Amino acid sequence: MRACSCIISVMRQLIASALAGLLLIATPPRLRAQVDVEAYSMMTTTVLLMKGNQSISQGTGFLYATTKADGTPDTVFIVTNFHVVTGHAPGTGEPNQGDRVRFMLHTQQFDPKTVIGIEMPLYTKNAEPLWIASTDHPNADVVLLPLPPRVYKDAFLSVFSEAHTVGDIRMRPTSPVALLGYPYGFSDSVNHLPVWKTGHVASEPNVDFQGDPLFLVDVSAFPGMSGSPVLGVANGTYETGSGAMTTGRIYKLLGVFSAMRVVKAQGAGEISVFNPGGLATAGDSLQLGYVWKAALLADIARSFDWRSWPGR
Numbered sequence: 001m002r003a004c005s006c007i008i009s010v011m012r013q014l015i016a017s018a019l020a021g022l023l024l025i026a027t028p029p030r031l032r033a034q035v036d037v038e039a040y041s042m043m044t045t046t047v048l049l050m051k052g053n054q055s056i057s058q059g060t061g062f063l064y065a066t067t068k069a070d071g072t073p074d075t076v077f078i079v080t081n082f083h084v085v086t087g088h089a090p091g092t093g094e095p096n097q098g099d100r101v102r103f104m105l106h107t108q109q110f111d112p113k114t115v116i117g118i119e120m121p122l123y124t125k126n127a128e129p130l131w132i133a134s135t136d137h138p139n140a141d142v143v144l145l146p147l148p149p150r151v152y153k154d155a156f157l158s159v160f161s162e163a164h165t166v167g168d169i170r171m172r173p174t175s176p177v178a179l180l181g182y183p184y185g186f187s188d189s190v191n192h193l194p195v196w197k198t199g200h201v202a203s204e205p206n207v208d209f210q211g212d213p214l215f216l217v218d219v220s221a222f223p224g225m226s227g228s229p230v231l232g233v234a235n236g237t238y239e240t241g242s243g244a245m246t247t248g249r250i251y252k253l254l255g256v257f258s259a260m261r262v263v264k265a266q267g268a269g270e271i272s273v274f275n276p277g278g279l280a281t282a283g284d285s286l287q288l289g290y291v292w293k294a295a296l297l298a299d300i301a302r303s304f305d306w307r308s309w310p311g312r
Contacts, residue, residue, distance in 0.1 A: 034110035037193065040231065040251065042106050042158045044180045044194045046187070047080050047227060049087060049098035050119070056098045059084030060181035060194070060227040060257075063105075064144065065159040066301050073159055075304055076152060077144040078103060078120075079297055080227030081258055085122055085131055089259075090139045099123060101145070104192060105155035112191040118151055121311075128310045134300050137213060141258040142292045144300050146309060160229065160253050162301075165294040167252030170239040171205045171232050177217055177291075179257050181228035194228075197221060202288055205254070213296045214255070216288050221260060228257040230291045256297060258290035 047061040061080035065073035078101075082090045087097030100122050104115040122130055122145075131143040180194045187194050199219025203209050209216060217230065232252040240246055306312055 035112065037110070037112055037191075039158050040160075040180060040229065041193045041196075042109075042112065042156070043160055044229060045078070045103040045105070046182050046185065046224075047078065047084055048102040049085060050100050050102055051098045055102075056087060057084070058182065058185050058224050060225055061101075061103060062180070062227070062229045063157070063159040064297065064301060065161050066304070067161050067163070071161075071163070073157060073161070075301070075306070076147045076149075076157070076159060077301060077304075078147060079142070079144050079160075079229075079256055081141045081256065082133065082143050083141060083259070084227050085143055085145070090133075090141055096122075105152055106158070106192065107154060107156055109156050109158075112193055115192045116154060120145060120147070120151070124310045126310075130309075130311045132300055132304055132309075134296060135303075136299075137296065140213065140292055140296060141290065142256050142297055142300065144297065144304070146304060146306075146311070148311075162298045164251075164253040165298060167232065167250050168240045169232050169234055169250050169252050170241050170243065171201055171252075171254065172239075173201050173204060175201045175205075176233055177201060177219070177254065178231045178233045178251075179217075179219060179221065179225060179228040180231070181221075181225035181257070183222035184224050186224070197225070197228075198233075199289075208293075209290075213293045214258075214290050215293065216261075217257070217291055218287060219289055220287060221257065221289055225257060226259065230254045230257050253294050255291040255293045258292055261286045261288040261290075 044062045047059045049056040059080055061078045063076060064079045065076045068074045085101060088094040100119055102117060102119045104117055106112055107114045107116055131145045133143050134140045177199050179197045182194055197219060199217045202218040203216040205215045232254050234250045237245060237247050
């Protein structure tokens with residue numbers, strides 16, 4: 001009986017070892033190390049405005065590309081705000097505060113810890129800007145900085161495109177939105193990923209607010225989030241563009257986040273509302289942000305021509 005028990009014990013150990021081996025074979029080390037990260041997080045980056053070796057200010061930007069017929073990226077841009085790359089609001093005529101921007105690109109799809117730092121000049125030697133903006137809406141707080149292919153040749157390229165702007169979800173006032181960015185520069189600095197702030201649409205999204213291609217969002221946002229991509233989001237039941245109700249998970253690129261609106265008292269019972277070209281302080285903010293519509297940045301991107309770009 002004792003010998004039989006020993007044999008059974010040895011057989012059990014052999015079977016357990018064999019099963020463990022099978023489990024290791026079924027789960028390769030690379031797969032066990034992979035991390036499930038939202039692609040939109042990998043498309044978003046801090047944008048530092050630099051002058052010489054000095055960092056002037058920090059904002060957010062994201063990768064956007066026009067595409068070829070087969071859907072692959074054609075021209076790749078960093079999208080951000082005008083005031084992020086200049087240090088002042090559009091149309092003020094103030095001197096530009098920096099000479100280049102610094103941002104990061106991920107190099108691995110499933111390991112966000114690995115990034116490369118990129119610096120891009122903002123002007124030619126003749127002081128011509130290297131970013132492009134809207135000619136139809138010169139006061140729009142949106143710029144696109146073209147990236148030559150050599151800049152991202154060693155990166156894992158994950159980009160927004162015009163296809164991300166046509167998701168079948170109807171946006172209305174109070175519809176939920178998400179902003180990906182770096183409030184006061186805060187983020188997951190180990191994995192180089194942004195934080196997701198949530199809010200709601202605060203004006204009619206299909207109407208151009210005050211005649212400009214933008215709408216408002218009600219959100220608690222902070223300095224450093226200027227230039228954040230704004231996404232319409234649904235996880236569960238949502239309304240499609242035709243008005244039907246369905247279930248699922250969907251994201252839609254709605255536009256580019258800009259400054260908060262600010263209220264200042266003028267006198268008894270009087271206030272004025274203005275946009276300072278940056279985010280407001282906590283005491284005087286309406287907590288209403290501009291979102292320059294995705295159709296505007298798509299129009300800007302389509303207008304780009306490498307042959308006329310001064311940085312070629």
